[in-house]
Amino acid sequence: MKIATFNINGILARHDALLTWLDEAAPDVVCLQETKKIDAEFPRDAFERLGYTVELHGMKSFNGVAILSRLPLEDVSRRLPGDDGDEHTRWIEATVMGRRPVRVTSLYLPNGNPAPGPKYDFKLAWMERMRARVSVLLETEEPLVFCGDYNIIPQPEDAANPKDWLTDALFLPASRAAFQRITNLGLTDAFRVRNRSPGQYSYWDFQRGAWERNNGIRIDHHLLSAQAADLLIDAGIDKQVRGREKPSDHVPVWIELDA
């Protein structure tokens, strides 16, 4: 079971590029972020024609997550619990019915800039809500995959120029500590354990020639429960997508599970 995550930064702008990449990468499951469309306006047709079931949790202009799967999906669940006043569309879960069922979440963790400030407070509170939700799901002892745009640079080696990010919400000590509190529940960073070579990133800013200089950061992650980590075969980043026409600022990151 190949499970990819891809922050597409607008489903309309990325519709054709997404189809091109689906054709060559052939993932079983794709978790999307920043679709930026209400569910009724999501262009499902081309993806359904390729055999993908489309499950959405979107809103107008901002945020928006989705799960596309060519394996059956069960028990779809939207919203991150813990704050009834949170209207952001940043969380969708579904169980993928492979040879083994895998509970997959597509998540879009708040950016949090500028920090300090209310947006940063929201980010940290959201991460604590995520920790609580992960803790509940871990009690099932089923394979779990939490993938998406975490807006977290976990370690200095995950940035080409870590000094540039010292005061940024993606790299502040409190952000990294909150991420660590989640992983310390017993989750594995799939890409980290499969790829030890430095200089591998999932995001390059549109500005200042970040792509041309390979001034990137690794912020799109798959975190696996122990039962999922036991099934991990491989992980990778489809970096070539960033060099094409009208790219997203993120590229697809994928894992292969024996499931």
Place this chain on the structure above:
DNA sequence: ATGGTAGCGGTGCTA
């Protein structure tokens, strides 16, 4: 210290 680019939607916000 500033401004640089992109998407959505039709202005300014978000990133």
